[in-house]
Amino acid sequence: RKEVEQDPGPFNVPEGATVAFNCTYSNSASQSFFWYRQDCRKEPKLLMSVYSSGNEDGRFTAQLNRASQYISLLIRDSKLSDSATYLCVVSGGATNKLIFGTGTLLAVQP
Amino acid sequence: EAGVAQSPRYKIIEKRQSVAFWCNPISGHATLYWYQQILGQGPKLLIQFQNNGVVDDSQLPKDRFSAERLKGVDSTLKIQPAKLEDSAVYLCASSPIRRGSGSSYEQYFGPGTRLTVT
Numbered sequence: 001r002k003e004v005e006q007d008p009g010p011f012n013v014p015e016g017a018t019v020a021f022n023c024t025y026s027n028s029a030s031q032s033f034f035w036y037r038q039d040c041r042k043e044p045k046l047l048m049s050v051y052s053s054g055n056e057d058g059r060f061t062a063q064l065n066r067a068s069q070y071i072s073l074l075i076r077d078s079k080l081s082d083s084a085t086y087l088c089v090v091s092g093g094a095t096n097k098l099i100f101g102t103g104t105l106l107a108v109q110p
Numbered sequence: 111e112a113g114v115a116q117s118p119r120y121k122i123i124e125k126r127q128s129v130a131f132w133c134n135p136i137s138g139h140a141t142l143y144w145y146q147q148i149l150g151q152g153p154k155l156l157i158q159f160q161n162n163g164v165v166d167d168s169q170l171p172k173d174r175f176s177a178e179r180l181k182g183v184d185s186t187l188k189i190q191p192a193k194l195e196d197s198a199v200y201l202c203a204s205s206p207i208r209r210g211s212g213s214s215y216e217q218y219f220g221p222g223t224r225l226t227v228t
Contacts, residue, residue: 046216
């Protein structure tokens with residue numbers, strides 16, 4: 001079983017749609033959780049951290065369920081500029097290294 | 111603030127040849143990471159340095175890969191000899207020194223070096 005699993009997509013949605021990405025992780029000792037965004041042929045960049053209480057940043061909402069070892073990202077009112085790969089990331093252990101999922105490709109259509 | 115610099119941006123070599131990548135992290139960042147990202151996958155950590163010491167190299171194929179960060183700033187990653195399956199983007203990232211357990215600073219990635227082994 002992969003340490004971090006995501007649906008690879010692609011998710012093709014029209015502008016203005018709401019889209020949700022899900023992610024599960026296998027290590028119950030994981031301590032920190034993130035969503036990174038990676039544009040085509042670019043480097044990953046931090047989109048947002050994920051907290052147990054849930055957190056929101058504009059059109060983006062992230063949720064964490066530690067009991068189910070499940071992380072989600074909701075994007076409301078999708079824009080063309082949201083088209084990218086969204087990487088689910090967990091970290092933990094003595095070195096706090098980041099473990100990346102394979103990423104979910106989002107294509108927002110005009 | 112200048113970001114993480116990497117060179118070269120692209121490299122094409124034949125199998126069994128050697129190749130080296132260079133990374134200059136963000137000034138003041140103590141922790142430096144090398145990742146391998148194969149097409150269609152997420153980045154995979156190869157090695158993590160804190161200053162000039164290795165923190166984690168558990169996923170580095172040590173029979174062919176080596177990395178160093180001699181003065182705690184720049185770093186080089188070398189592959190010798192290269193195999194076809196080494197074709198990937200090699201990403202360098204840096205972050206400030208890690209806080210206590212349970213928290214992580216954001217990692218800032220460089221643009222990567224795209225390696226093609228033929």
